[in-house]
Amino acid sequence: MAKTIIVSNRLPVSLRHKNGKFEFKPSAGGLATGLGSIYKEGENIWIGWPGNDVEDPEQRAEIIIELHELKMAPVFLTKEDIEQFYEGFSNETLWPAFHYFTQNINYDENHWEAYVRVNQKFCDAIIKKASPEDTIWVHDYQLLLLPQMLRERLPGATIAFFQHIPFPSYEVVRMLPWRQEILSGMCGADLIGFHTYDDMRHFLSAVGRIMGLSNESGYIQAENRLINVDSFPMGIDYDKFANSAKSKNTQRIAKKFLGQLDDQKLLLSIDRLDYSKGIPQRIKAFDRFLEENPEYHEKVSMIMIVVPSRAKVKSYMELKEEIDTLVGRINSDYSTLNWLPIHYFYRSFPFEELSAFYAMSDIALVTPLRDGMNLVCKEFVASKVDMKGTLILSEMAGASKELQDAILVNPNDNKGVAEAIKYAITMDEKEQKLRITSMQETIQRYDIFQWVKVFMDRLDHVKQKQLDLQSKEVDADVIRDLGGHFDKAKKPILFLDYDGTLVGFKSKPEDAFPDEELKTLITKLSKKSQVVIISGRDKETLGSWFQGQNVDLIAEHGVWLKMNGNEDWDAYAEVDDHWKPDIKSVMAYYVQRTPGAFIEEKHHSLVWHYRKVESGLGDLRMRELFSHLKYMARGHNLQVLEGNMVLEIKRPDINKGRAATSFMKGNTYDFILAIGDDWTDEDTFQAMPEGAFSIRVGYSYTKATYNIKNSKEVRYLLNKFT
Known part of the structure; x- marks a missing residue:
């Protein structure tokens, strides 16, 4: 039966040495009061340090038995652990850093090693008690590495983390030599909680700038998991x-x-x-x-x-x-x-x-x-x-x-x-x-009991969202199923987006050219299937990259079509470009204000790139430009699209879905698969006929049938078809 394990540096009791014996004194703290309703139920348990060093094996055994009666389990720390992990790294490095007393930070490598070691001790103690289906709720700054350590040992467990002290701005976090490890450790959790929105905002900023993980509405997309970050102001009894x-x-x-x-x-x-x-x-x-x-x-x-x-x-x-x-x-x-x-x-x-x-x-x-x-x-x-x-x-x-x-x-x-x-x-x-x-x-x-309830309810909500995505994940069974359908098909067709799907993103768009591995893959696929590269790229770039390949090309989200074997491009739509000068001048203004941004001009659209812009500033300027262009777009009957580190403006009746539908008109395919990575590909997914398969790269919510991790996994899947 699944249980809940509460984990904190200290147990809700203190171990006192008195007259040659150890005795327990209950804690009167608010956390102990609030979590009492959890750890005292069923098979639930609280794991932590009892507050004193105990070296004698017999005394340790006695303490374990006594704590077991209280529904607790100890993590025994040595004097060296206490000195280097608790008094050292926790209170001389993290405490001053997180409270903005940067002049007090002690950058001691030995203390860091002790911090890693003790977090691992906690992990080992939890693993002895935990089952894969358990919920583990980790508390506070002494155990920042623990969620990821647990995730590696129990990939399917429900893991939550709550920080009871402030979380500082990115400018302070970046000072710590171990910033990457600390943030990665916290991101092992499914739900990360802070007391205030400011702390939550600072954490998301640090994760974005240091780890490169994007977030949307408090959800971080990490690997094949969604992580929710939220604020939960703690109350009292x-x-x-x-x-x-x-x-x-x-x-x-x-x-x-x-x-x-x-x-x-x-x-x-x-x-x-x-x-x-x-x-x-x-x-x-x-x-x-x-x-x-x-x-x-x-x-x-x-x-x-x-x-x-x-x-x-x-x-x-x-x-x-x-x-x-x-x-x-x-x-x-x-x-x-x-x-x-x-x-x-x-x-x-x-x-x-x-x-x-x-x-x-x-x-x-x-x-x-x-x-x-x-x-x-x-x-x-x-x-x-x-x-x-x-x-x-x-x-x-x-x-x-x-x-x-x-x-x-x-x-x-x-x-x-x-x-x-x-x-x-x-x-x-x-x-x-x-x-x-x-x-x-x-x-x-908003008392302590409401705090616990709201947090646990949110954790359930996050796990349900993860399950919804997991049910759509391209795993070995899905690959086998898709491969089976593909092999049986007499007339299959593949609609493949390019950037973010067949290749990863590059700082410079021109650097994302097809490598030899991709060219070989496309050659093999085109012998067994009709392959359509459907991209937002301009026709000149796409044409030169796939010259000599047995593929059909749809460029600029459906403006241009080049059938395999044809020399020339055909226009899917007649487009009036009189709007371009006005829009381009506005984009140029934002380029001047945003170092690293640049404009890409296509035949029938304009793209504002900000991949090379400082994290945070790029998002800010993009939001400003998005609002500005939205206003201007109304007068020109244009559509503003937010892509991966790009903002593109074009006519709304030109999209990949319309192009894919036109392409298939008059043909009967017995296997259809579309793969793409951003919102422009959602039009393709939506346009697919009944019985078709679609895959969204990344773990955003989507109209696609499945989600897949990244472009490497896409290539792995497509290689299975060859």
């Missing part, structure tokens, strides 16, 4: 925080805390110690607020909780020292016998005490310099059951895309954050209620 805020125990704790603070407005700051959280900048903004607003002295206090993290790492020690110094100076400058501006706690708190802090605080100051999502702000809003309270939120946090009713600030704008604090303090209760109510509705609707 809303009811858990709302109910806790109402509980008598939380209210008792809050009352006790408030009793020590007198009647003050309370700002709350909760973070793990990390440079991405912007803690020093936040303290400086509060300092500025106090300096510019002396009337609020003894009326406003900040509760600042910093949860210890990586305490032995030098840069984190320096960050802690900076925070300590800033807090000490502000408290020294402003505090009185009855008032301390900042109540600073460098430790973690149990859930109920955190809940009390959320409930009793008037303002939450959540201003990370960069954050994938940030759940603290959502937890604060969910805890405001009295509908009073204000959220100041960084624009750089993923949550800002959802919580538009927060006071949004740039965390680098010292003055702006200080002004936001004053605005929050003076906000009337009516406005507070309106903002909190709106944000609570959003958080309640």
Whole structure:
């Protein structure tokens, strides 16, 4: 029976060494809460590192048994693994790169090798538990290589990946020497999820520029698979925080805390110690607020909780020292016998005490310099059951895309954050209620359980789309079937597109001439079948390339026909070219603005090429030109066609389908096969009579009977006919 395997760097429990024994402590994190509904069902399981190094084989055996009872399986890491893979590559290379702290990136080759090694350890551990029909959901930046490793071992498995931290722009990704391997690793998944659309956009851009994989509407075409990339903003367990805020125990704790603070407005700051959280900048903004607003002295206090993290790492020690110094100076400058501006706690708190802090605080100051999502702000809003309270939120946090009713600030704008604090303090209760109510509705609707459901539903949808395409894939059975029909036929005909079908694409169109292998193949095919090369190429090029070959040629999408044995070309259609000068001048304008673009003029069409243009810029200019030409085309009765890195404009009544139909008129063929690779070939497929076969090169949706991987596979298929 198929099962779901959750995989993350850490298990939802921590392994603690106490009094010579190991014990497990459950994690209270949001991910553990949300995925609890999955991994605790049926035969499902969670695989990850238990959080401590265990060298003794007997202790490992005991831990495996205990975790099995909890529906978990451990991946044991050595001290060296932890140091080089986790603390090294994950947190000294990927973490700063993905949070845009490029000055902190450590380019250590040994750390990279450890990262590969540990990802392989995870893969081996999963393979021991997984079956080909299972669903495997991999989480976060520590395991970016894992999806592809699993794909190689379990080609048919359903594999998903979710990134919980930001994904940076292409300009940052390209700095990493291992960028290709990282992106390839992620592309082993069927569904790749991010918190925000921006992260998704950055990933698609990097994949396009570095790997050369195109995408359309969030779908990457890779090899013989469609990969979906989408955004799924993660939520919290809303009811858990709302109910806790109402509980008598939380209210008792809050009352006790408030009793020590007198009647003050309370700002709350909760973070793990990390440079991405912007803690020093936040303290400086509060300092500025106090300096510019002396009337609020003894009326406003900040509760600042910093949860210890990586305490032995030098840069984190320096960050802690900076925070300590800033807090000490502000408290020294402003505090009185009855008032301390900042109540600073460098430790973690149990859930109920955190809940009390959320409930009793008037303002939450959540201003990370960069954050994938940030759940603290959502937890604060969910805890405001009295509908009073204000959220100041960084624009750089993923949550800002959802919580538009927060006071949004740039965390680098010292003055702006200080002004936001004053605005929050003076906000009337009516406005507070309106903002909190709106944000609570959003958080309640898109909670952690909805996040899991939407993600898993999307994964099912992607797999169904893949199956739809897979059912049309040219495999060994299809090749055998087509070969059988071809061999029995007395009068077969083949309609073959040229670029992208018989040959791969080249930077310069003139370089895509037929090689000796192709010439030999066409010669063999033409002895057993009527072969028609039907292309968008101009007649001069096509005629010279296939001179002496026993083939029929249809050029410029059906404008010209040259029958085998004829010296001259016949025009299928009379075309008025008076529109060309106007259109060409517009195309030339876009060539001037787009280095690498050029115009190809055919007898009855114009083509704008952008294969040699910088990735991204070419797509942008093509979209601009497409809109411009669409507008102009209406007045001239023209059609604008988007091809593979080309934009072509011509008359709509001239197309390959019409040409193919005219060609077959008056003839009876007992085997018809059409092969092409882009939208211009869809007209051919649609025009094919009942019983004909058609094949689209690539894995786009198509009217063709089948899909095939690439031009090499096309040649392999056609060679089977000879």
